[in-house]
Amino acid sequence: MATATKNPGYVVNLGEAKKEADSPLKIAVRRFFKHRMAVTGLFLLAFIFLYITVGTLFFSESYANSPSSVRTDYFQAPSERFILGTDQVGRDVLARTIYGGQISLMIAVTSITIAISLGTLIGLVSGYTVGTRYSWIDAILMRIVEALLSFPTLILLLILSQSFARSTATINLLGRELSATVLAIVAVIGLTGWMGLSRIVRSLVLSLKEQEFVVSARALGASDIRIIFAHILPNCIAPIVVSATLGIGGAILTEAYLSFLGFGVQQPTATWGNILERARDDIDRYWWLWMAPGFLITMTVLAINFIGDGLRDALDPRSTK
Amino acid sequence: MGAYVLRRILQAIPLLVMIGVMTFLLIRALGNPLEELRNDPRVSEEEFFRISSIRGYNDPLPLQFVNWVIGDDWMLRDIDGDGVGDVYGENRGIIRGDFGESDRLNKPAAEVIGSKLPNTLLLGVSAYVVTIVFALMLGIFTALRQYSVLDNIVTAVSFVLFSMPIFLIALLAVYIFAVQFRLAEITIFGNEIQLPYFPVQGMQSLPGRPNAGTLTDRLWHMVLPVTCLAAISIAGYSRYIRASMLDVLNSDYIRTARSKGLPERRITFIHALKNASLPLVTLVGLDLPFVLGGAVVTEQIFGWDGIGLLFITSLGTLDTDVLVLLVLMIALAVVIFQLLTDLFYAVLDPRVRYA
Numbered sequence: 001m002a003t004a005t006k007n008p009g010y011v012v013n014l015g016e017a018k019k020e021a022d023s024p025l026k027i028a029v030r031r032f033f034k035h036r037m038a039v040t041g042l043f044l045l046a047f048i049f050l051y052i053t054v055g056t057l058f059f060s061e062s063y064a065n066s067p068s069s070v071r072t073d074y075f076q077a078p079s080e081r082f083i084l085g086t087d088q089v090g091r092d093v094l095a096r097t098i099y100g101g102q103i104s105l106m107i108a109v110t111s112i113t114i115a116i117s118l119g120t121l122i123g124l125v126s127g128y129t130v131g132t133r134y135s136w137i138d139a140i141l142m143r144i145v146e147a148l149l150s151f152p153t154l155i156l157l158l159i160l161s162q163s164f165a166r167s168t169a170t171i172n173l174l175g176r177e178l179s180a181t182v183l184a185i186v187a188v189i190g191l192t193g194w195m196g197l198s199r200i201v202r203s204l205v206l207s208l209k210e211q212e213f214v215v216s217a218r219a220l221g222a223s224d225i226r227i228i229f230a231h232i233l234p235n236c237i238a239p240i241v242v243s244a245t246l247g248i249g250g251a252i253l254t255e256a257y258l259s260f261l262g263f264g265v266q267q268p269t270a271t272w273g274n275i276l277e278r279a280r281d282d283i284d285r286y287w288w289l290w291m292a293p294g295f296l297i298t299m300t301v302l303a304i305n306f307i308g309d310g311l312r313d314a315l316d317p318r319s320t321k
Numbered sequence: 322m323g324a325y326v327l328r329r330i331l332q333a334i335p336l337l338v339m340i341g342v343m344t345f346l347l348i349r350a351l352g353n354p355l356e357e358l359r360n361d362p363r364v365s366e367e368e369f370f371r372i373s374s375i376r377g378y379n380d381p382l383p384l385q386f387v388n389w390v391i392g393d394d395w396m397l398r399d400i401d402g403d404g405v406g407d408v409y410g411e412n413r414g415i416i417r418g419d420f421g422e423s424d425r426l427n428k429p430a431a432e433v434i435g436s437k438l439p440n441t442l443l444l445g446v447s448a449y450v451v452t453i454v455f456a457l458m459l460g461i462f463t464a465l466r467q468y469s470v471l472d473n474i475v476t477a478v479s480f481v482l483f484s485m486p487i488f489l490i491a492l493l494a495v496y497i498f499a500v501q502f503r504l505a506e507i508t509i510f511g512n513e514i515q516l517p518y519f520p521v522q523g524m525q526s527l528p529g530r531p532n533a534g535t536l537t538d539r540l541w542h543m544v545l546p547v548t549c550l551a552a553i554s555i556a557g558y559s560r561y562i563r564a565s566m567l568d569v570l571n572s573d574y575i576r577t578a579r580s581k582g583l584p585e586r587r588i589t590f591i592h593a594l595k596n597a598s599l600p601l602v603t604l605v606g607l608d609l610p611f612v613l614g615g616a617v618v619t620e621q622i623f624g625w626d627g628i629g630l631l632f633i634t635s636l637g638t639l640d641t642d643v644l645v646l647l648v649l650m651i652a653l654a655v656v657i658f659q660l661l662t663d664l665f666y667a668v669l670d671p672r673v674r675y676a
């Protein structure tokens with residue numbers, strides 16, 4: 001554990017005062033790239049990105065999503081023609097993991113963007129209103145957070161997804177025909193993933209707003225909005241970045257759980273989760289249906305967890321590495 | 322202490338009310354659970370209206386909520402669609418211990434949940450005990466040998482397990498220990514040996530099999546689901562114990578204990594573990610109530626007839642009263658355990674004041 005007596009790294013020793021101090025960002029970047037696990041994570045993630053982008057050069061999306069006309073193509077074990085085998089309607093699992101990966105990652109990133117924005121905003125408002133005449137806002141928001149945290153996440157997600165679980169509507173997104181459930185899943189994951197961060201941000205704001213730089217900003221006549229967004233928010237960035245990173249890994253898992261239970265993105269749009277939906281019933285026979293997507297999910301989440309861990313160490317000002 | 326307990330209980334009341342409102346509205350907003358009956362040719366439009374009306378699904382949501390709480394046996398319900406009340410309602414409301422009926426099974430919701438709860442507790446608590454025992458062993462061991470080869474291996478494995486969806490672990494376990502072991506025939510010293518394989522489905526062998534329902538049969542069926550559930554939690558818990566052990570082992574009083582010449586074993590297991598397990602109490606207290614919710618995915622894969630499976634079935638058929646009671650039960654347990662954890666912590670740690 002770092003102790004207060006150690007030099008935190010960005011404090012310049014008197015002896016070397018002539019040398020210019022590195023910016024905190026530069027220090028963080030340097031620390032991040034020294035973190036062996038984080039760099040491994042970056043490489044893994046780069047490989048996944050290559051897989052889902054370069055892969056599209058070999059297969060078209062309609063090939064991945066439309067059932068085969070030949071019945072003998074159904075449930076084919078991996079062979080030279082289908083490297084990762086085929087699913088219950090003869091679709092190529094390799095092609096589906098490529099396009100499914102894009103959808104899974106897109107869902108994870110957008111839903112976590114929603115969750116992070118909500119969590120940050122609610123944490124800022126809640127923490128800032130403590131001790132003012134608007135403290136009832138904080139009381140209400142924190143009771144809502146407590147109530148939401150009392151529900152098991154998966155059960156809450158399943159209830160919210162129930163109403164559109166069998167929807168067959170489609171939407172057109174960036175020229176691609178997708179199941180409308182993609183948007184619904186994004187909303188559901190985004191709306192249930194903000195509570196933890198809002199508590200972290202709130203407690204940070206509570207300590208930050210009593211510090212001298214905020215008090216002097218207020219004395220200079222800065223408005224509340226300016227104090228919140230220009231002075232307090234930049235000091236909350238580290239935990240926000242870390243929980244956004246780890247959140248993306250969590251969202252990939254969440255999407256997979258929902259799809260696995262049949263409450264996620266609906267066919268024919270592929271995601272890593274719903275490729276293995278059928279595996280639930282036929283574990284012993286169709287192993288290729290769950291091995292490839294399962295492996296890809298684990299590898300991606302692992303990479304993201306590594307990066308999150310590295311970011312946490314790199315952004316921690318007490319760290320001396 | 323007494324005043325502190327009382328205040329904490331009073332604080333929990335608005336939270337419980339909020340949880341109740343949220344749960345009820347969230348689930349009732351999913352729509353009329355009887356909608357399926359409309360497709361049934363044997364049920365006429367009038368019949369459908371009558372049933373919906375008696376069950377209260379024709380009322381506006383706020384009135385449904387009031388009736389759910391205080392019952393509807395005080396108000397006349399219109400069952401023939403003429404706008405005039407005809408018969409009194411049948412629900413006595415949750416304040417009088419009536420948690421409604423399961424539309425699917427025509428049984429009281431509390432009875433339906435009560436019948437599945439022991440199964441879930443059996444699975445969940447066993448997995449939890451296994452988790453704690455193994456996590457403590459791994460956590461203490463890796464903390465004592467920080468950065469050794471074994472510590473690095475355990476770290477790597479827990480990172481992988483932590484990143485795995487539980488269904489992948491379950492599917493892998495089933496594939497290896499049930500499917501492949503069954504097919505495998507190993508020859509040792511010229512004798513063909515059939516590897517022991519684990520059952521994949523259910524909580525015991527089908528009735529009629531020689532040892533169906535015996536203790537060993539039940540235990541045999543628990544091995545795979547318990548292992549899968551425990552594997553993921555051990556990964557997280559052992560990291561946690563390792564971190565808090567390291568924290569304590571580097572503190573001054575441990576150095577004092579060493580300089581007094583106490584045996585290392587005594588230092589580790591009495592002096593260090595006592596303080597290092599304090600944060601564990603919090604973790605267990607906050608996690609344990611979620612066992613009640615069952616392991617939705619694991620129960621689904623292994624056909625374990627518990628709360629998780631009941632939840633998925635009830636959600637599929639919109640069995641609202643069962644769903645509401647189920648979610649409410651878990652949330653209530655969470656709030657109670659939070660309170661107990663805080664109190665327990667205050668007792669264990671003399672530095673905590675009941676302010």
